Amino acid sequence: MAESGVAPLHDPETPPAHGILLLADDDNSFRQRLALTLSRRGFDVRAAASAAEARQLMQQVVPAYAVLDLRLGDGNGLDLVAELRALHPLTRVVILTGYGNLATAVAAVKEGAIDYLAKPVDPEDLINALITTGSERPEPPEDPMSADRVRWEHIQRVYELCDRNVSETARRLKMHRRTLQRILAKRSPK
Structure with missing residues (x-):
């Protein structure tokens, strides 16, 4: 190959x-x-x-x-x-x-x-x-992401876009800096 x-x-x-x-x-x-x-x-x-x-x-x-x-x-x-x-x-x-x-x-x-x-x-x-095309649609996932996981993923994305700057991320998410630090310190929810 x-x-x-x-x-x-x-x-x-x-x-x-x-x-x-x-x-x-x-x-x-x-x-x-x-x-x-x-x-x-x-x-x-x-x-x-x-x-x-x-x-x-x-x-x-x-x-x-x-x-x-x-x-x-x-x-x-x-x-x-x-x-x-x-x-x-x-x-x-x-x-x-x-x-x-x-x-x-x-x-x-x-x-x-x-x-x-x-x-x-x-x-x-x-x-x-x-x-798969047009009217054919794949089956929905067996185990979709939880709402907590979706929120966590969004926070992670904004954090990465802000070059891992906690203060800037907190400002953009309209969130207290300490709250954001606690969320970032935790593992991702399932």
Whole structure:
């Protein structure tokens, strides 16, 4: 398998069932495993280890699908969504992240992603998100986030956007600084 993924991973004797899929993730082992799984499921996977490689691939191929990591070593998956949608508006994009939160999910959808999945992702959930269209809707999650978890995720997102500045985060959330410090000191609710 090619490291950067410029070469297709599918069997050249069998045409891909689903078309070209752009996969961008900076975790080498995860990217390679996912690329192999998706290629076995009928996608012509073109893998990139960085935002720069993904941009290069976007210029070379017209992907029907894209799976982009939110945080790449040299960029942001949300920026790639906007660029990809500008170049190839029909590409179905799914964002993957190990740092899932509601605010980022909303931002991903606003940029044009069709779904937002947390790592480690179940390949079946990913494939369903990619190929489900129109009136077909995937089943709701078995264990959705609690309201406390959604609140915590929002606070974490604002905290990160404020460069981990507690005073600025408290001001933006209209919250007392000590209250925010207590929330940040706790583990995330389930």
